[in-house]
Amino acid sequence: MLVIDHLEKRYKTGDRALKGVSLELGRGDIVGLIGPSGAGKSTLIRCVNRLVDPSAGRILLGDVDLTALSGGALRRARRRIGMIFQEYALVERLTVMENVLSGRLGYVGFFASWFRRFPEADVQRAFALLDRVGLSDHVDKRADALSGGQRQRVGIARALAQDPELLLVDEPTASLDPKTSRQVMRLITELCAERSLAAIVNIHDVALAQMFLPRIIGLRAGEIVYDGPAAGLTPEVLTRIYGEEDWTRTSPREEEEDEEAGLPAGEAA
Amino acid sequence: MTGAAIAPPRVWKRPRLVEGAALRLAIFAGLVLYLVLAFATIEVNWQRVSEGLVRAARLFAGFLTPDFTSRWTDIQQGLIESLTMTVCATVFGIVLALPIGLGAARNVAPFWLYAICRAVIAVARAFQEIIVAILFVAMFGFGTFAGFLTLSISTIGFLSKLIADDIEEIDPAQVEAVRATGAGFWQVLDYAVAAQVMPRFVGLTAYKVDINFRESSVIGIVGAGGIGATLNTALDRYEFESAAAILLIIIVIVMLCEYASGWIRKTMA
Numbered sequence: 001m002l003v004i005d006h007l008e009k010r011y012k013t014g015d016r017a018l019k020g021v022s023l024e025l026g027r028g029d030i031v032g033l034i035g036p037s038g039a040g041k042s043t044l045i046r047c048v049n050r051l052v053d054p055s056a057g058r059i060l061l062g063d064v065d066l067t068a069l070s071g072g073a074l075r076r077a078r079r080r081i082g083m084i085f086q087e088y089a090l091v092e093r094l095t096v097m098e099n100v101l102s103g104r105l106g107y108v109g110f111f112a113s114w115f116r117r118f119p120e121a122d123v124q125r126a127f128a129l130l131d132r133v134g135l136s137d138h139v140d141k142r143a144d145a146l147s148g149g150q151r152q153r154v155g156i157a158r159a160l161a162q163d164p165e166l167l168l169v170d171e172p173t174a175s176l177d178p179k180t181s182r183q184v185m186r187l188i189t190e191l192c193a194e195r196s197l198a199a200i201v202n203i204h205d206v207a208l209a210q211m212f213l214p215r216i217i218g219l220r221a222g223e224i225v226y227d228g229p230a231a232g233l234t235p236e237v238l239t240r241i242y243g244e245e246d247w248t249r250t251s252p253r254e255e256e257e258d259e260e261a262g263l264p265a266g267e268a269a
Numbered sequence: 270m271t272g273a274a275i276a277p278p279r280v281w282k283r284p285r286l287v288e289g290a291a292l293r294l295a296i297f298a299g300l301v302l303y304l305v306l307a308f309a310t311i312e313v314n315w316q317r318v319s320e321g322l323v324r325a326a327r328l329f330a331g332f333l334t335p336d337f338t339s340r341w342t343d344i345q346q347g348l349i350e351s352l353t354m355t356v357c358a359t360v361f362g363i364v365l366a367l368p369i370g371l372g373a374a375r376n377v378a379p380f381w382l383y384a385i386c387r388a389v390i391a392v393a394r395a396f397q398e399i400i401v402a403i404l405f406v407a408m409f410g411f412g413t414f415a416g417f418l419t420l421s422i423s424t425i426g427f428l429s430k431l432i433a434d435d436i437e438e439i440d441p442a443q444v445e446a447v448r449a450t451g452a453g454f455w456q457v458l459d460y461a462v463a464a465q466v467m468p469r470f471v472g473l474t475a476y477k478v479d480i481n482f483r484e485s486s487v488i489g490i491v492g493a494g495g496i497g498a499t500l501n502t503a504l505d506r507y508e509f510e511s512a513a514a515i516l517l518i519i520i521v522i523v524m525l526c527e528y529a530s531g532w533i534r535k536t537m538a
Contacts, residue, residue: 049449051445051448051449075451076451078448078449078450078451079450079451081449082450083446083449083450085442085445085446087442089440089442089443089445089446091446091447091460091461091464091465092440092443092465093464093465093467094460094464098460102447102460103450104450105447105450105451105452105453105456105460106450106451106452107451110453110455110456110459113452113456113459113460114459155446158446158450162450162451168449
């Protein structure tokens with residue numbers, strides 16, 4: 001359903017963020033994307049909905065080549081791809097309902113959206129989604145009045161309001177506490193299963209990734225160094241992805257020591 | 270710099286802008302000398318000061334017995350002119366300031382448009398209102414039209430610059446999120462940009478109404494109509510009681526505007 005073929009991204013500064021990344025997702029596949037900061041995880045998923053323009057390679061969603069689109073065609077393609085963000089990226093001063101309805105912007109005309117006159121079906125869908133994520137009591141609250149976990153639920157509802165085929169999830173739990181993180185991850189995976197949505201989930205927390213995501217892709221310095229089941233994340237694999245570290249210990253001792261030494265090769269572009 | 274060779278007591282001193290005590294002292298001494306000489310050049314004619322004090326006493330006496338009645342028709346006409354000028358110029362100014370401010374925001378507009386709009390703003394802000402008013406009075410003659418144009422120009426300069434600066438400081442993540450839904454350019458402007466700057470915009474507008482009324486009373490003195498012209502006439506005729514009445518009215522209206530705009534800004538935030 002989603003095919004990424006030799007994707008390259010070179011920033012104007014000359015940094016090669018992606019060096020020929022290829023991967024395939026079937027309908028309903030959920031994959032976790034892990035890797036050190038700066039490995040290109042964020043760039044990769046932003047290339048898919050073209051918030052970042054790739055330098056070379058192809059991205060096929062169904063039979064549409066996303067890299068070739070612009071203008072109206074690009075906007076129609078973006079409707080099929082929902083995105084969930086690290087810091088929620090809700091429009092803080094709009095209400096919860098307006099934020100969820102903004103997921104429908106690709107479907108309605110400018111004046112309908114300007115006067116907040118969304119089609120009845122869209123409004124009903126938004127109510128249903130807010131019920132599903134457990135926020136039906138907060139419909140007319142402003143987004144900035146909610147807690148972190150609630151905001152991320154609004155973000156999820158907004159993405160689903162698009163009725164997407166693919167979800168791009170960028171560090172959904174990075175600003176949440178451990179319990180809320182698990183709840184949010186569970187909600188995302190459940191919703192994907194309910195709607196047989198494919199999803200790419202960028203995630204820093206390896207344990208959380210292994211707990212919720214069946215397939216893991218490890219990215220290092222713009223290249224895929226692991227693509228396989230979550231159970232296959234052995235210490236050797238983690239070393240390949242993140243660099244040398246004592247992966248058997250789980251307590252946070254002696255963490256800082258190896259950080260610099262961990263990323264020697266491959267960084268020079 | 271100082272004895273770091275002896276191990277334990279290391280010395281720390283606040284880094285100075287000008288190192289070297291002698292130079293610092295010389296700079297201070299020079300400043301004081303200049304101030305003394307500068308004050309010495311101001312001529313004070315004590316006879317005129319005493320005459321002025323007498324007039325000041327009469328003016329303040331006028332405040333105790335303000336005369337609203339004998340020039341009431343003039344005052345009324347001046348007030349109506351000033352308020353008309355204020356409201357019309359603010360509305361007209363906003364209508365022009367919105368597109369200019371939008372064009373002058375680097376994160377929304379292409380570079381050529383940005384350069385043009387910033388140039389327009391720079392020109393609109395180049396001269397103080399009184400100078401602009403003198404120019405317009407010379408062009409279009411005495412009266413409210415010159416005042417209206419003056420205040421319009423100053424509204425454009427003020428609002429479009431501050432709107433542009435506000436737009437440049439919005440949270441880009443919210444813009445990215447709305448773009449990712451497939452929203453068009455104007456929808457992104459509405460949901461992600463306007464939603465973020467609207468409270469500031471309304472607050473600035475209310476503030477500018479307040480400023481414009483005050484300015485309308487100043488530019489009247491150079492012939493641009495309004496309550497300022499009435500005040501000028503009263504002072505020219507040494508009718509201090511009427512002048513006092515006008516000043517009191519101005520103070521009351523400015524205070525009302527100030528409270529109103531403060532309240533609006535607080536409720537919008």
